[in-house]
Amino acid sequence: MNISEFAKVAGVSKSAVSRYFNNGYLSEDKRRKIEQAAEKTGYVPSYNARTVRTKVTKLVGVILPKLSSESISRVTEGISEVLGKEGFELLLINTANDYNREISSLELLRQKRVDGVILLASVFTDLHRSVLSKMRIPVVIVGQQFKGFNCVCHNDFGAAYAMTSLMLEKGAQHPAFLGANPDDKAAGQDRRSGFEKALSDHGITPDKSLVEIAKFNMDSGYEKAKLLFSHNPKPDCVFCATDNIAAGVILYCHENGLKIPEDVMIGGIGDSRMGKVLLTPLSSVHLHYKTAGMWGAKMLLSELKEQGDVHRILQLEYDIVERESTNRKI
Amino acid sequence: MNISEFAKVAGVSKSAVSRYFNNGYLSEDKRRKIEQAAEKTGYVPSYNARTVRTKVTKLVGVILPKLSSESISRVTEGISEVLGKEGFELLLINTANDYNREISSLELLRQKRVDGVILLASVFTDLHRSVLSKMRIPVVIVGQQFKGFNCVCHNDFGAAYAMTSLMLEKGAQHPAFLGANPDDKAAGQDRRSGFEKALSDHGITPDKSLVEIAKFNMDSGYEKAKLLFSHNPKPDCVFCATDNIAAGVILYCHENGLKIPEDVMIGGIGDSRMGKVLLTPLSSVHLHYKTAGMWGAKMLLSELKEQGDVHRILQLEYDIVERESTNRKI
DNA sequence: TTGAAAACTGATATCGGTTTCACTCGATAG
DNA sequence: CTATCGAGTGAAACCGATATCAGTTTTCAA
Numbered sequence: 001m002n003i004s005e006f007a008k009v010a011g012v013s014k015s016a017v018s019r020y021f022n023n024g025y026l027s028e029d030k031r032r033k034i035e036q037a038a039e040k041t042g043y044v045p046s047y048n049a050r051t052v053r054t055k056v057t058k059l060v061g062v063i064l065p066k067l068s069s070e071s072i073s074r075v076t077e078g079i080s081e082v083l084g085k086e087g088f089e090l091l092l093i094n095t096a097n098d099y100n101r102e103i104s105s106l107e108l109l110r111q112k113r114v115d116g117v118i119l120l121a122s123v124f125t126d127l128h129r130s131v132l133s134k135m136r137i138p139v140v141i142v143g144q145q146f147k148g149f150n151c152v153c154h155n156d157f158g159a160a161y162a163m164t165s166l167m168l169e170k171g172a173q174h175p176a177f178l179g180a181n182p183d184d185k186a187a188g189q190d191r192r193s194g195f196e197k198a199l200s201d202h203g204i205t206p207d208k209s210l211v212e213i214a215k216f217n218m219d220s221g222y223e224k225a226k227l228l229f230s231h232n233p234k235p236d237c238v239f240c241a242t243d244n245i246a247a248g249v250i251l252y253c254h255e256n257g258l259k260i261p262e263d264v265m266i267g268g269i270g271d272s273r274m275g276k277v278l279l280t281p282l283s284s285v286h287l288h289y290k291t292a293g294m295w296g297a298k299m300l301l302s303e304l305k306e307q308g309d310v311h312r313i314l315q316l317e318y319d320i321v322e323r324e325s326t327n328r329k330i
Numbered sequence: 331m332n333i334s335e336f337a338k339v340a341g342v343s344k345s346a347v348s349r350y351f352n353n354g355y356l357s358e359d360k361r362r363k364i365e366q367a368a369e370k371t372g373y374v375p376s377y378n379a380r381t382v383r384t385k386v387t388k389l390v391g392v393i394l395p396k397l398s399s400e401s402i403s404r405v406t407e408g409i410s411e412v413l414g415k416e417g418f419e420l421l422l423i424n425t426a427n428d429y430n431r432e433i434s435s436l437e438l439l440r441q442k443r444v445d446g447v448i449l450l451a452s453v454f455t456d457l458h459r460s461v462l463s464k465m466r467i468p469v470v471i472v473g474q475q476f477k478g479f480n481c482v483c484h485n486d487f488g489a490a491y492a493m494t495s496l497m498l499e500k501g502a503q504h505p506a507f508l509g510a511n512p513d514d515k516a517a518g519q520d521r522r523s524g525f526e527k528a529l530s531d532h533g534i535t536p537d538k539s540l541v542e543i544a545k546f547n548m549d550s551g552y553e554k555a556k557l558l559f560s561h562n563p564k565p566d567c568v569f570c571a572t573d574n575i576a577a578g579v580i581l582y583c584h585e586n587g588l589k590i591p592e593d594v595m596i597g598g599i600g601d602s603r604m605g606k607v608l609l610t611p612l613s614s615v616h617l618h619y620k621t622a623g624m625w626g627a628k629m630l631l632s633e634l635k636e637q638g639d640v641h642r643i644l645q646l647e648y649d650i651v652e653r654e655s656t657n658r659k660i
Numbered sequence: 661t662t663g664a665a666a667a668c669t670g671a672t673a674t675c676g677g678t679t680t681c682a683c684t685c686g687a688t689a690g
Numbered sequence: 691c692t693a694t695c696g697a698g699t700g701a702a703a704c705c706g707a708t709a710t711c712a713g714t715t716t717t718c719a720a
Binding site: 339342344345346349354355356357360379381382384455490 | 666667668669670672675676677678
Binding site: 042044045046047048049051052057066067068070072074076077080081084089090091093094096104107108110111112113132146218247248250251273274276277278279282 | 443
């Protein structure tokens with residue numbers, strides 16, 4: 001059923017129908033007629049046809065590397081909350097950690113004529129830069145800091161520095177680093193830099209053999225823990241780039257008789273909900289994921305109102321959350 | 331830039347441009363011209379205009395009660411995996427646990443002319459039934475069983491029965507029930523029925539004072555645990571409708587010197603990832619969330635190919651996962 | 661050499677809406 | 691009594707694409 005057919009049923013003109021659904025001038029009489037006809041036939045105007053003419057989609061594309069991750073879904077929730085209030089819908093695109101799909105998704109979103117894009121970026125290649133700078137619609141990047149683009153990010157360096165320092169100040173002498181994908185600037189590089197800076201500031205020379213890179217999950221953390229603890233001397237503290245990785249390490253320690261925090265301290269990043277109920281409650285660094293999502297959305301909204309050529313970078317701070325896993329007396 | 335303008339730039343006709351983007355008959359010469367012009371101008375055809383004409387959106391609406399939940403995001407991941415392969419995009423709509431928004435979202439999706447809808451339903455009212463039966467596009471409901479509609483669901487009753495029986499067979503005499511929203515048929519009602527059936531099959535009369543209803547999160551589980559353990563006699567086992575709730579109970583027990591499983595056994599449902607690394611590793615029942623999402627998507631695809639009038643209900647089975655929290659010698 | 665099929669072409673109608681525009685009508689002001 | 695104004699109206703143009711169709715060119719087997 002299209003607008004012409006429906007107009008006939010209702011006994012009014014096309015124009016009247018259009019006005020009904022867009023609050024234009026319309027007599028009470030016709031308004032009633034249309035309302036009744038709509039009730040009876042279930043007619044709803046086609047969003048696509050409208051968009052062809054009006055060019056507003058009230059749709060924002062959100063590109064994310066995976067769906068089932070606590071941090072990502074918190075960010076998304078923040079985005080959804082803010083944009084939902086303004087009447088926007090989200091077109092979520094899951095790249096499943098395939099960085100090429102980030103590019104093709106941007107292309108897709110241009111076709112769909114979305115009003116704006118929020119990109120939960122991971123890596124940043126030259127191709128990213130070139131495609132992103134060609135986008136004619138507002139784009140906000142959340143979770144990473146890319147010069148020349150609108151970003152909302154965390155202080156990953158500071159968070160890693162603080163957590164590592166905490167453990168060093170409790171007397172750790174052989175700190176191990178269990179990091180994430182080094183192509184990922186925020187979670188991979190910045191957190192590693194923070195770790196290393198803390199070591200040098202505390203006069204400790206990093207031991208290359210106490211460094212491993214894990215995937216973003218518990219099982220991978222467990223596997224890498226095996227490697228770390230096979231070294232001699234064993235690490236007496238492990239800084240993990242994420243809480244999930246840390247959970248894997250904690251499991252390994254419990255299964256292998258390593259006492260936390262006496263034998264080894266463990267620190268994570270992200271303050272995931274499970275942290276306080278883990279085998280050993282985990283010290284971590286709270287990053288304001290949901291807030292980041294909300295600010296990303298707000299930034300997009302302001303960009304939508306008035307597309308400025310000045311790019312803004314908003315960095316959110318962190319909060320240390322101390323629990324049992326680093327609770328060693330000094 | 332629209333197709334006519336672009337055609338002029340490329341020096342070909344509109345038709346040729348359309349054929350280029352739809353693999354129609356086109357000489358190599360024009361193909362090259364268009365390719366170059368597209369490269370230069372960055373032109374991409376408008377999805378909306380195309381859809382007005384072709385009526386295929388390659389878009390599936392997914393309505394879900396929240397984003398940041400492990401079970402829900404696993405389901406969504408399954409959906410995304412199957413539909414993505416077939417070239418569909420997902421329009422995710424987050425109702426934020428507002429059941430009225432489930433209705434208005436269905437309306438919205440009709441406007442957007444999506445090809446189909448997957449509904450991660452919670453409650454089921456008369457309004458739901460009436461709106462759902464008026465949808466002219468395929469709808470699949472995941473996670474709940476609603477007679478007269480296409481569903482993929484879990485055996486919630488069986489899962490609850492099995493977990494409760496496990497604890498009773500280990501000698502529990504005063505079982506407590508910590509359930510979820512009773513308006514939610516699957517997680518609320520069915521899991522409660524399973525619990526109660528297990529009790530009656532084991533000759534135990536339920537104690538009304540050992541029943542509480544929690545929200546779907548850890549903190550709520552913790553709060554309700556306070557109430558349960560203030561009773562006399564204290565429960566010697568707690569069946570929790572979800573793992574998150576169970577995690578809250580475990581935390582309470584640890585903080586209050588209740589030994590698990592000696593003083594009290596705890597069982598959950600969902601087999602969430604954190605289960606095996608909790609303060610006390612949690613016995614739970616694995617529900618195949620991702621698989622449910624995948625089957626929901628497959629069901630939708632088959633419905634899309636040929637909209638049958640026979641509705642199908644697919645119920646997935648469960649697997650008991652025993653861990654420390656019920657590890658009592660018989 | 662011929663005839664039919666396949667490849668290719670572009671003008672035009674169409675999809676389902678919104679916006680414009682010229683016009684009617686009744687109320688109110690001067 | 692008339693001029694003015696704003697609400698209300700529907701025909702027609704328009705948005706940006708695809709589908710149709712009538713026609714031309716190329717290919718290739720008989």
